[in-house]
Amino acid sequence: MPRKTDKRVRLIDAAKVLIHQKGFNQTTLADIAQEADVPLGNVYYYFKTKEAIGEAVIEKRAAEFTECFSKLDEETDPKNRLLALLQFSIEDLELTARYGCPVGGLCQELGKQGGSLADQAAKLLHDLLMWSETQFRSLGLGEKSADLALNLVSNIQGIYLLTHTFKDPKLAIRQAKVLEEWLEKLTAGRTSSASIRQVTSEVA
Amino acid sequence: MPRKTDKRVRLIDAAKVLIHQKGFNQTTLADIAQEADVPLGNVYYYFKTKEAIGEAVIEKRAAEFTECFSKLDEETDPKNRLLALLQFSIEDLELTARYGCPVGGLCQELGKQGGSLADQAAKLLHDLLMWSETQFRSLGLGEKSADLALNLVSNIQGIYLLTHTFKDPKLAIRQAKVLEEWLEKLTAGRTSSASIRQVTSEVA
DNA sequence: GTCTATATACAGATAGAC
DNA sequence: GTCTATCTGTATATAGAC
Numbered sequence: 001m002p003r004k005t006d007k008r009v010r011l012i013d014a015a016k017v018l019i020h021q022k023g024f025n026q027t028t029l030a031d032i033a034q035e036a037d038v039p040l041g042n043v044y045y046y047f048k049t050k051e052a053i054g055e056a057v058i059e060k061r062a063a064e065f066t067e068c069f070s071k072l073d074e075e076t077d078p079k080n081r082l083l084a085l086l087q088f089s090i091e092d093l094e095l096t097a098r099y100g101c102p103v104g105g106l107c108q109e110l111g112k113q114g115g116s117l118a119d120q121a122a123k124l125l126h127d128l129l130m131w132s133e134t135q136f137r138s139l140g141l142g143e144k145s146a147d148l149a150l151n152l153v154s155n156i157q158g159i160y161l162l163t164h165t166f167k168d169p170k171l172a173i174r175q176a177k178v179l180e181e182w183l184e185k186l187t188a189g190r191t192s193s194a195s196i197r198q199v200t201s202e203v204a
Numbered sequence: 205m206p207r208k209t210d211k212r213v214r215l216i217d218a219a220k221v222l223i224h225q226k227g228f229n230q231t232t233l234a235d236i237a238q239e240a241d242v243p244l245g246n247v248y249y250y251f252k253t254k255e256a257i258g259e260a261v262i263e264k265r266a267a268e269f270t271e272c273f274s275k276l277d278e279e280t281d282p283k284n285r286l287l288a289l290l291q292f293s294i295e296d297l298e299l300t301a302r303y304g305c306p307v308g309g310l311c312q313e314l315g316k317q318g319g320s321l322a323d324q325a326a327k328l329l330h331d332l333l334m335w336s337e338t339q340f341r342s343l344g345l346g347e348k349s350a351d352l353a354l355n356l357v358s359n360i361q362g363i364y365l366l367t368h369t370f371k372d373p374k375l376a377i378r379q380a381k382v383l384e385e386w387l388e389k390l391t392a393g394r395t396s397s398a399s400i401r402q403v404t405s406e407v408a
Numbered sequence: 409g410t411c412t413a414t415a416t417a418c419a420g421a422t423a424g425a426c
Numbered sequence: 427g428t429c430t431a432t433c434t435g436t437a438t439a440t441a442g443a444c
Contacts, residue, residue: 007428023316025229028419039429041422050420099316107369108312112227112303122369129366150366150375151382155355158362162333162354165311165326171354178355211410232437243411245440254438 008046010036016057020102058120078138079187090176093169100164104157139190212250214240220261224306262324282342283391294380297373304368308361333357343394
């Protein structure tokens with residue numbers, strides 16, 4: 001059991017939590033070291049710079065996204081996948097109310113600064129957008145799929161911001177119901193034919 | 205002409221711009237002093253702390269919101285007011301793409317830290333929410349008005365975040381069109397009766 | 409009222425003993 | 427691989443001359 005990996009993982013986990021709670025810039029290496037129970041000077045053995053820690057955290061978020069998409073893809077059809085995404089988006093609402101969306105927050109904060117960290121954070125939302133578009137396309141919604149995905153992700157991110165701003169998880173619940181109805185209307189009658197098309201497109 | 209006021213105003217204006225560009229925490233008093241062409245040490249004659257500058261900036265944003273609502277209220281009916289809000293939301297998109305929403309950004313950043321600054325920033329979005337709800341109510345949409353306002357503001361904030369994240373103003377344009385259609389459907393046939401109700405409710 | 413010089417604190421990062 | 431001590435820069439904030 002290599003302690004090296006162990007400490008590295010602990011540092012990333014600590015950084016992930018702290019960056020969500022305080023933001024990237026407001027999180028100090030001392031904070032991270034303390035939370036991970038690693039001496040400050042030792043942090044630099046595992047990460048050359050603070051930015052390198054940020055990078056590792058975003059990679060971890062990316063892995064979590066991938067895992068999440070895999071779970072969602074287990075649903076029987078695209079409509080249920082999108083509904084499952086909505087369901088997923090209202091888990092841990094207490095955390096969201098306190099600290100906002102971990103990914104949206106990073107995009108907001110790092111986007112102002114530019115650089116490669118910003119791009120890596122943006123890729124997370126891009127992946128979510130692409131995944132959503134794929135579902136709409138599988139539902140046979142064609143050229144509208146990109147707009148629908150934009151609408152969905154935009155809505156989720158927006159309600160996260162308001163939930164955080166007003167520290168009220170109920171807002172996200174209310175909005176999730178609205179989005180559910182929106183999806184129901186949009187996909188009315190499409191589900192079965194869609195799941196067929198979806199398989200075809202996956203083969204192609 | 206009191207120079208005192210002049211410098212104070214210059215400091216607030218500089219801080220407003222810089223905080224939008226870099227965020228509150230990443231904006232230093234030295235930055236603000238330089239941008240306003242005021243010596244660093246002199247800043248403290250006008251503001252006791254950095255937080256006091258933040259407060260003044262938020263007050264300025266609040267004043268701009270009030271002014272904006274006044275302009276929007278000049279429209280002939282609630283539907284046109286909401287459409288005017290959408291129109292307003294896609295002005296200065298280059299700036300939004302670069303730095304995100306000035307108000308949403310503050311709510312996100314300060315919300316993590318808590319304190320009175322966070323509350324003051326949140327009040328800005330709260331006012332927007334209330335104004336929107338008033339318009340929907342005037343359209344005769346009753347108990348649904350709160351949800352519709354939440355949906356609208358959430359959408360605007362969400363698309364701001366994505367526009368910023370992907371540095372692409374076109375995203376906001378696309379979504380504004382979608383929201384316009386949404387409003388049209390929602391208010392179909394309601395406009396005239398609504399403008400009557402709206403007058404009644406203003407008198408009441 | 410205005411501005412220079414500086415106190416104080418703490419950030420990221422490094423050196424080098426073990 | 428690990429950790430202490432510390433360098434260096436820079437932030438907020440203050441003191442005090444003008």
